[in-house]
Amino acid sequence: MAAITMGQLTKVYPGGVRALNEIDLTVEDGEFFALLGPSGCGKTTLLRTIAGLEESSGGSIRIGENDVTSTPPGRRDVAMVFQDYALFPHMTVTDNIAYPLKIKKVAGRERTVKAAETAAELGLSDYLERRPGQLSGGQQQRVALARAMACHPKVFLFDEPLSNLDARMRLEARTFLKRLQRELGVTTVFVTHDQAEALALADRIAVMEGGKIRQLGTPSEVFRRPANTFVASFIGSTPMNLLDGVVRAQGVEVGDQLLPVPVGLGDHLVEGEKVVYGIRPEYLGHAPAAVPGSLGGEVRVVENLGSAQLVTLEGSAGFVQLVVNEDTPVAIGDHGYAVPRQDRVLLYRDGDLITGGADPSGLSADAPSLAKGPA
Amino acid sequence: MTRPTEPHATPAPPHDERGPREQSGEPATAAGPSRSDGPQHARRDSPEREAAKQQARKAVAGIGFYTFISLLLAFFALPLLWLATAPFDSSPGLSVSVPDFTLQNFQVMWDNPYALRSIGNSIILAGGTGLLVVVFAALASYALSRVRLPGRDMLLYVLLLLSSIVTGTAAMVPLFNLATELKLIDSQLGVILILTGGLLPSAIFILKDFMDGTPQSYEESARVFGASPLQIVRHIVVPIVRPGLATIAVWSVAQVWGNFLIPFLLLRSPEKSPAAVVMYTFYTEGGQANLALISTFSLLYSVPVILMFLFVSSRYGFRFHGGIKR
Amino acid sequence: MPETSPTDTSTGTLGNGSKGRPSAGAPAARESGGDAAGLGRRRAAGFVAPSLLLITAFLLFPALWTIYLGLTDYRLTGFAAADPQMVGLDNFTNAIGDDRFSNSLVLTLQFVLGSAVLGQAVIGFTIAWLMRNRTGALRRTVEALVLLAWILPSSVITFLWIALLDRDGGTFNALINTPGTAWLLEYPMASIIVFNIWKGAAFSMMLYAAAIGNVPPSHLETARLAGASTWQQLRDVVFPRIKGHILTNLLLISLWTFNDFTPFLLTAGGPEDRTEIMPVFIYKIALQSGELGFGAAISVLMLLINLVIALVYVRLLRQRKDKTA
Numbered sequence A: 001m002a003a004i005t006m007g008q009l010t011k012v013y014p015g016g017v018r019a020l021n022e023i024d025l026t027v028e029d030g031e032f033f034a035l036l037g038p039s040g041c042g043k044t045t046l047l048r049t050i051a052g053l054e055e056s057s058g059g060s061i062r063i064g065e066n067d068v069t070s071t072p073p074g075r076r077d078v079a080m081v082f083q084d085y086a087l088f089p090h091m092t093v094t095d096n097i098a099y100p101l102k103i104k105k106v107a108g109r110e111r112t113v114k115a116a117e118t119a120a121e122l123g124l125s126d127y128l129e130r131r132p133g134q135l136s137g138g139q140q141q142r143v144a145l146a147r148a149m150a151c152h153p154k155v156f157l158f159d160e161p162l163s164n165l166d167a168r169m170r171l172e173a174r175t176f177l178k179r180l181q182r183e184l185g186v187t188t189v190f191v192t193h194d195q196a197e198a199l200a201l202a203d204r205i206a207v208m209e210g211g212k213i214r215q216l217g218t219p220s221e222v223f224r225r226p227a228n229t230f231v232a233s234f235i236g237s238t239p240m241n242l243l244d245g246v247v248r249a250q251g252v253e254v255g256d257q258l259l260p261v262p263v264g265l266g267d268h269l270v271e272g273e274k275v276v277y278g279i280r281p282e283y284l285g286h287a288p289a290a291v292p293g294s295l296g297g298e299v300r301v302v303e304n305l306g307s308a309q310l311v312t313l314e315g316s317a318g319f320v321q322l323v324v325n326e327d328t329p330v331a332i333g334d335h336g337y338a339v340p341r342q343d344r345v346l347l348y349r350d351g352d353l354i355t356g357g358a359d360p361s362g363l364s365a366d367a368p369s370l371a372k373g374p375a
Numbered sequence B: 001m002t003r004p005t006e007p008h009a010t011p012a013p014p015h016d017e018r019g020p021r022e023q024s025g026e027p028a029t030a031a032g033p034s035r036s037d038g039p040q041h042a043r044r045d046s047p048e049r050e051a052a053k054q055q056a057r058k059a060v061a062g063i064g065f066y067t068f069i070s071l072l073l074a075f076f077a078l079p080l081l082w083l084a085t086a087p088f089d090s091s092p093g094l095s096v097s098v099p100d101f102t103l104q105n106f107q108v109m110w111d112n113p114y115a116l117r118s119i120g121n122s123i124i125l126a127g128g129t130g131l132l133v134v135v136f137a138a139l140a141s142y143a144l145s146r147v148r149l150p151g152r153d154m155l156l157y158v159l160l161l162l163s164s165i166v167t168g169t170a171a172m173v174p175l176f177n178l179a180t181e182l183k184l185i186d187s188q189l190g191v192i193l194i195l196t197g198g199l200l201p202s203a204i205f206i207l208k209d210f211m212d213g214t215p216q217s218y219e220e221s222a223r224v225f226g227a228s229p230l231q232i233v234r235h236i237v238v239p240i241v242r243p244g245l246a247t248i249a250v251w252s253v254a255q256v257w258g259n260f261l262i263p264f265l266l267l268r269s270p271e272k273s274p275a276a277v278v279m280y281t282f283y284t285e286g287g288q289a290n291l292a293l294i295s296t297f298s299l300l301y302s303v304p305v306i307l308m309f310l311f312v313s314s315r316y317g318f319r320f321h322g323g324i325k326r
Numbered sequence C: 001m002p003e004t005s006p007t008d009t010s011t012g013t014l015g016n017g018s019k020g021r022p023s024a025g026a027p028a029a030r031e032s033g034g035d036a037a038g039l040g041r042r043r044a045a046g047f048v049a050p051s052l053l054l055i056t057a058f059l060l061f062p063a064l065w066t067i068y069l070g071l072t073d074y075r076l077t078g079f080a081a082a083d084p085q086m087v088g089l090d091n092f093t094n095a096i097g098d099d100r101f102s103n104s105l106v107l108t109l110q111f112v113l114g115s116a117v118l119g120q121a122v123i124g125f126t127i128a129w130l131m132r133n134r135t136g137a138l139r140r141t142v143e144a145l146v147l148l149a150w151i152l153p154s155s156v157i158t159f160l161w162i163a164l165l166d167r168d169g170g171t172f173n174a175l176i177n178t179p180g181t182a183w184l185l186e187y188p189m190a191s192i193i194v195f196n197i198w199k200g201a202a203f204s205m206m207l208y209a210a211a212i213g214n215v216p217p218s219h220l221e222t223a224r225l226a227g228a229s230t231w232q233q234l235r236d237v238v239f240p241r242i243k244g245h246i247l248t249n250l251l252l253i254s255l256w257t258f259n260d261f262t263p264f265l266l267t268a269g270g271p272e273d274r275t276e277i278m279p280v281f282i283y284k285i286a287l288q289s290g291e292l293g294f295g296a297a298i299s300v301l302m303l304l305i306n307l308v309i310a311l312v313y314v315r316l317l318r319q320r321k322d323k324t325a
Helices: A043-051 A093-103 A108-121 A137-150 A167-184 A195-201 A219-224 A229-234 A364-370 B020-024 B033-037 B040-044 B047-088 B104-111 B115-146 B152-165 B172-181 B188-212 B216-224 B229-240 B242-258 B261-266 B275-284 B291-315 C007-014 C028-033 C041-070 C090-097 C099-130 C137-151 C154-164 C171-176 C188-213 C217-225 C230-258 C263-267 C278-288 C292-324
Strands: A004-012 A018-027 A032-036 A058-063 A078-081 A155-159 A187-192 A204-209 A212-217 A241-248 A251-254 A257-259 A274-279 A284-287 A295-304 A308-315 A318-325 A335-340 A346-349
Touching: A004 A043, A018 A043, A018 A058, A018 A212, A032 A043, A032 A167, A032 A195, A043 A058, A043 A078, A043 A155, A043 A187, A078 A137, A078 B216, A093 A108, A093 A137, A108 A137, A137 A167, A167 A195, A187 A195, A195 A219, A204 A219, A204 A229, A212 A219, A212 A229, A229 A241, A229 A274, A229 A346, A241 A318, A251 A274, A257 A295, A284 A318, A295 A318, A308 A335, B047 B104, B047 B291, B047 C099, B047 C137, B047 C154, B047 C171, B047 C188, B104 B115, B104 B291, B115 B152, B115 B188, B115 B229, B115 B242, B115 B275, B115 B291, B115 C041, B152 B188, B152 C041, B152 C292, B172 B188, B172 B261, B172 C041, B172 C278, B172 C292, B188 B242, B188 B261, B188 C041, B216 B229, B229 B242, B242 B275, B242 B291, B261 B275, B275 B291, B275 C154, B291 C137, B291 C154, C041 C292, C090 C099, C090 C292, C099 C188, C099 C230, C099 C278, C137 C188, C154 C171, C154 C188, C154 C263, C188 C230, C188 C263, C217 C230, C230 C292, C263 C278, C278 C292
Parallel strands: A032 A187, A032 A204, A078 A155, A155 A187
Antiparallel strands: A004 A018, A004 A058, A204 A212, A241 A251, A241 A274, A251 A257, A274 A346, A284 A335, A295 A308, A295 A335, A308 A318
8 A cells, every 4th residue: 555646747749749748646555546637648658767668757745655757657555447347368267366476486286275365255266277368357357356356456557447347337347446556545547538437436626738737636526626727627427517708886797687706706717818718517506587687589399308308598798508407397489597506606717717815616625736837 | 462442343323313214225335245134125025934944044044054154164173183193003004093002112112212302302491491481571661660770661662562573583693603602512401491581572572461469568568577578579579470381381481382482493303302302303314203102192292282271271361362373 | 491482471361460569558668669578689699699590690790792703713623613713794785685594584484474473373263262162172172172282392292293194104294195296395485384273372362362362352242232243343442452462473483483393303504504594594504513703693693683572572562651650
């Protein structure tokens, strides 16, 4: 068990691509930590640099007490599960799980016993003699996990652990993975491009873009108070409404409506400045008739989400999306009004969240970490 | 190299958007006499006549097809028949005939001082070359596939060119000289080294394809567990590319097995010559050709190639790497 | 070197071009240079070294030496063997002015055009086209026979043809009732052309079978629905689609046929010098008459012709690779 500390970590590929740009990050001991971002953001490079598969161009990495910046991967005491699991196709499940022990020169018999124990923990006892090709995707993933567990590393590294599973298996595996990590209590870093996966699994998330960390925080922080418009539009299964507005004496003007300023932000705004008014579709109420401080428009699209409906309104502020209850009657062509939940409204100046002194969401304890993203 | 992506890949553009009827009624596209049986005739002829015509046309096409195939089969089978009949004929002649069955001819071959020894020589040459080619090509292709050595792309390009350009026939003069200088004339080692040098570029290419197609995550995974590079090669890479190694082994053995020119140029003593050369001397030496010997020896010499061919085609499908010869 | 040629790449055509695996949002730079096993450059260089050494010694060096020899009056025996003199381009000008050389050049051209470009390619394509929708015994028999001709050792098949075409006891004369016709003596060029078609059609057959298999059936069906005849289907759908394969095929079989020494086993260049194609010609000049310098000069010309064909071919390959990459 160990924390991972990265300082000023930089990776420049030959050819000048800056995959990592002075990353400062600490993953706490026992934490389940997600690296989240779109493809090419550097998250996989960061994971591989922690593993030692990539050499950093600058900065340092510590795992526990040890500086491992230039330690070869095999001596970092980490285990990695690859996106394609990388199970050796010519070895049986037992041999695959025992492989790390073989490298550590554990005797043959002991290896088999330990491999069987680990396999049993993951419910793989019936497949010990099979080859990876004869297993389902979910079973393959568990073999890969077992192989990673077999050598009791200080750190687990997972590269897109769920992406090779079909949708149904993925949910099951997600729950399994979270339970397993809780039980083992091993520091775990995983990479994903799926924000829902990151929100569901992680204790904390680092949202990355262009080789930098744009926001670091717990899932609820990242979801409720995205530190910038990039994170705001990346997180959430329905992206946040980001509407252009102008600060006025009585509120924020969005389209032809004047909306109230979020509590505590009044002192931080300058009259006449341009801001972006952010509100998640989930935090917009629906009203059939005009309500003060609401955004009106004509219903253009209604998407059924099962227990809810995603309604797209077109009004003076442009397109506004809101999630309404499944029972709410909405029809295309109707007029509708979206009513913001006041304590969930966010304002962005030049792409960054405007934070007041007091944080109405009660999340201010982590305000310093929010500021860690680059300016 | 997959399919070409030319703009003409789809049927000529104007044809696409029209219905078949509309298009066939247009004289510009209805070029050539073959069009006369197009759908516009359907409007003139009664359905029955049209059906009968269709039937007749099908029959003619069928007869044409089978005639052609029969001629083709005859053309390819005819020379081979002798190899199937003569070895078992008590008085083998040059023409194909139903054999008066005997195995006596094999005794003749057995007693010939050069026949079996030459097969042994072929095994030495093919085995030695095969081994060297597989080992060296595997090492080189792995390194070239995984490590960006300076000038790698250029090197591959030059190798590809060299292997196409410098053929045994075009380079026979310097090869002969080189062998003389290095005292490799009449040496089986010399033949093995020269053949290995000639086969290596192609072998490296084929194997590099295999290596490139193997996900690097296997090796990375082993590496994170602490395996050393050589352990990775031994535990992971070799087992995974084994089909590729087998392909190269079979391919290079087949190449050497059939090769005539290089041993013909470089080996002087008959007792060192492989089957390819000895076979040639059997039928070019003066006097009456010994058909009992030639026929049985041909068969014995051919069987390993046929077995390898069957092995490759059953294991990987013959198409897999374009065949084992050439 | 021994009729090897760039099989590898041609084979790529036939094989499953298993290039390119999914890259999950990983930087492109990692794909091609990643030293996955941590080999390191020094060890990698050590892995490549033995191959490079042999290739340099027995492929590159001979090529360069051929060029040098071509500039000397080097002979196998005699005075010039001990002390070869530089004679500059004399060997080349001699070769170009030499009747035997121009005779050989014409014969080689006939041989390559007749047996490879026309013979093997056309027969190979025809078989591939006729067999495209067939499975079962007929297809397997045809393919097995054609392939057998290709894989059997050359000194065996040449004797099979000597037997077949024999003046007195040959099966061929008996079959078409032309007793006493010595085909190898009376029609030597035609004989080796037909022989080479027989021997080499397999490669073209396989390449075209793979190429035709890559033509989407929907395209052919579209043409058939439009009422196109077989010829029109070929012209409008198949040929445009397999242009690249045709070019590859023609280049490779031309290269191989041009460098083929097997006809020597059948006719040894004779009668007189009527089948003295380039490889046989070089063998006779250099190793039978011992004029190594002159032989090398002709070899250089041959290397040049090979170079031209190979350059076109490699360029073609690279274009394709870029396109598919």
